[in-house]
Amino acid sequence: DSFINTERMKKSKCFLQRLIVPFIFLFIPFLAFAQSAPIAIDDNFSDWTSNLTTFSDANDISSGLDLLSLQVTNDDDFLYLKIRTNNEIDLTDDIISHGTVLYIDSDNNSNTGYVPQQDYGAELIINFEDRVARFEGTTTVQDIYLEDVMLRHAPTVSGDEFEIAINRHATPVGNIPLFDGATIKILFRCTTSGDAMPDEGEVFTYTFDETPVPEYVPIDLHKSSADYVRVVAWNTENDGLNEPDRVDNFENILSVLQPDIIAFSEASDTEVSTVKTMLDNLLETDNPAGWFVEKDDYDMITASRWDFIDTWPELDRQFPTLIDLPDSYEKDLLLNNGHYNCCSNDEGRQDQADQYIAFLKDAKTPGGDIDLEENTPFLLVGDLNLVGYAQQLNTLVTGDIQNTLAYGVPAAPDWDDTDCTDQICMQTDQRMAYTWRNDFSSYPPGRLDFQIYSDAAMTAMKSFTLQTGIMSTARLQEYGLNAWDAEVASDHFPVVVDYQIPMTTDIAEIGEEPEIQLWTARDEQGFYLKGTTGNATVSVYDMIGKYIVVDENVSTNNGFISSIGWASGVYLFAVENAGKITILKGVCGR
Numbered sequence: 001d002s003f004i005n006t007e008r009m010k011k012s013k014c015f016l017q018r019l020i021v022p023f024i025f026l027f028i029p030f031l032a033f034a035q036s037a038p039i040a041i042d043d044n045f046s047d048w049t050s051n052l053t054t055f056s057d058a059n060d061i062s063s064g065l066d067l068l069s070l071q072v073t074n075d076d077d078f079l080y081l082k083i084r085t086n087n088e089i090d091l092t093d094d095i096i097s098h099g100t101v102l103y104i105d106s107d108n109n110s111n112t113g114y115v116p117q118q119d120y121g122a123e124l125i126i127n128f129e130d131r132v133a134r135f136e137g138t139t140t141v142q143d144i145y146l147e148d149v150m151l152r153h154a155p156t157v158s159g160d161e162f163e164i165a166i167n168r169h170a171t172p173v174g175n176i177p178l179f180d181g182a183t184i185k186i187l188f189r190c191t192t193s194g195d196a197m198p199d200e201g202e203v204f205t206y207t208f209d210e211t212p213v214p215e216y217v218p219i220d221l222h223k224s225s226a227d228y229v230r231v232v233a234w235n236t237e238n239d240g241l242n243e244p245d246r247v248d249n250f251e252n253i254l255s256v257l258q259p260d261i262i263a264f265s266e267a268s269d270t271e272v273s274t275v276k277t278m279l280d281n282l283l284e285t286d287n288p289a290g291w292f293v294e295k296d297d298y299d300m301i302t303a304s305r306w307d308f309i310d311t312w313p314e315l316d317r318q319f320p321t322l323i324d325l326p327d328s329y330e331k332d333l334l335l336n337n338g339h340y341n342c343c344s345n346d347e348g349r350q351d352q353a354d355q356y357i358a359f360l361k362d363a364k365t366p367g368g369d370i371d372l373e374e375n376t377p378f379l380l381v382g383d384l385n386l387v388g389y390a391q392q393l394n395t396l397v398t399g400d401i402q403n404t405l406a407y408g409v410p411a412a413p414d415w416d417d418t419d420c421t422d423q424i425c426m427q428t429d430q431r432m433a434y435t436w437r438n439d440f441s442s443y444p445p446g447r448l449d450f451q452i453y454s455d456a457a458m459t460a461m462k463s464f465t466l467q468t469g470i471m472s473t474a475r476l477q478e479y480g481l482n483a484w485d486a487e488v489a490s491d492h493f494p495v496v497v498d499y500q501i502p503m504t505t506d507i508a509e510i511g512e513e514p515e516i517q518l519w520t521a522r523d524e525q526g527f528y529l530k531g532t533t534g535n536a537t538v539s540v541y542d543m544i545g546k547y548i549v550v551d552e553n554v555s556t557n558n559g560f561i562s563s564i565g566w567a568s569g570v571y572l573f574a575v576e577n578a579g580k581i582t583i584l585k586g587v588c589g590r
Helices: 002-023 244-257 272-282 346-363 391-398 473-479 485-489
Strands: 028-032 053-056 067-074 078-089 100-105 124-127 132-136 141-144 152-154 159-167 183-190 202-207 229-235 261-265 292-295 301-304 308-311 318-323 333-339 378-383 449-453 459-465 495-500 517-521 526-530 536-542 547-554 559-562 569-577 580-588
Touching (some): 078 100, 229 333, 229 378, 261 333, 272 301, 301 318, 301 333, 346 391, 449 459, 459 569, 517 580
Parallel strands (some): 333 378
Antiparallel strands (some): 100 124, 100 183, 132 141, 229 495, 261 301, 292 301, 308 318, 318 333, 459 495, 536 569, 569 580
């Protein structure tokens, strides 16, 4: 209410400004030459290239939040915005007061809508900090939800740059379209510092580019190799595995995913026997004992096709287990199932992150509470509720402990004394990476569920988040899924990663000089394999685990693999030859 009332007063004031200011300011229009682009809302800004429409704002604020730059692009479905600020904020929360408000003049008509600044008539107003929005059409003024315009943003944690998506086909009130023309005006204002982007006297105008962007290639749900270890992390939302009306949806999805290890959370009243019976009936194993299931004292249940060597339930809201992988793997697997404190409890989450890094330090050092064999693969998975300060995620990845008095000095967590990898699990059927969505919440969808792993001891070969509601009918039929399966099961979506873990006989050791080598043939847009015996079968993935080439037969020595049509970036090549799998990396377009 305070936001709406404040904005009403500003509207009256701005009306008077519209009568007076034209005689004072010379307006400078910024006309953007649009370029469509395949943007992913995924915490990664590498797709925001310098050739996209960019507006730089003057560094004109002596104290408080300064809005520095804005980039804009679009595809057929979304308008994309990227903003950069001088200070760290949490875009959709108030842990650091920032008062960032977006105004879109969606009909490019300053005589309609709300007037935040001269020559703007905004139909859409979004107050990010308070997570409220309003639509001011020609005949309708109404408060709306962020979901009414399908607002998506990343990151969910704090930062100084954010990417935002707004649906171009939204009808926030009745059948009234949000965008009814090709040209719009965009304005950001900061109510705490008074900064505006663009400033008073300037106008930012953007015209949509209807040039088609490359279609998003859906991710195949199946594992590409039986040797990969598939880990699924899934918050069951208030013991969903106990509810008959929801358990069928869990089972539909699990039967398709065929996981090897599952980290369930929010299952405080779910019995181990309930989970074991479900999995034994649903998913076959090679072990006559069926599935192995362990539960901590809080709400986490870890299920595995293989037995547990040990568990450590003493950690706060996290449940490490050492899993006895088959003898074909060189090492066992340490999996920590985490469900960190929710919402505004940044202090609790930071303590849990510090505690985990201290646990890893102990595990890597002989003589402590836990002694891991060197280069044992390890990972932290689950609903980590990272919605506040980015320091919590930074600690988990880099080992930057904050409470050194309780948990010791910071230390890089991986075996090679480097950072761990935060595996961003893109959704299977759209360029989004959020893992939680609740259309009845004031919070927009966010990335709350994680898999953070040791990239020195294991490799993520494929990863994805499964939201069945966005899959095409053909894709749903292909896998025997229902559109409502994921949404009915839980407000969190399953996060899936397939890991390649070194094997005793048929996987090249980490750090071992591979007999098979990969050479880049830049002039020919491709790669050569050297050192194969007879035909080799090659599977190629990008760094988020999406197939690029599947089972391409390459002949003996200097077999050529074309990279025509591939995006620039790093790719993983899984080469199966003479009973051995070798993982190689190649760079395309550099």
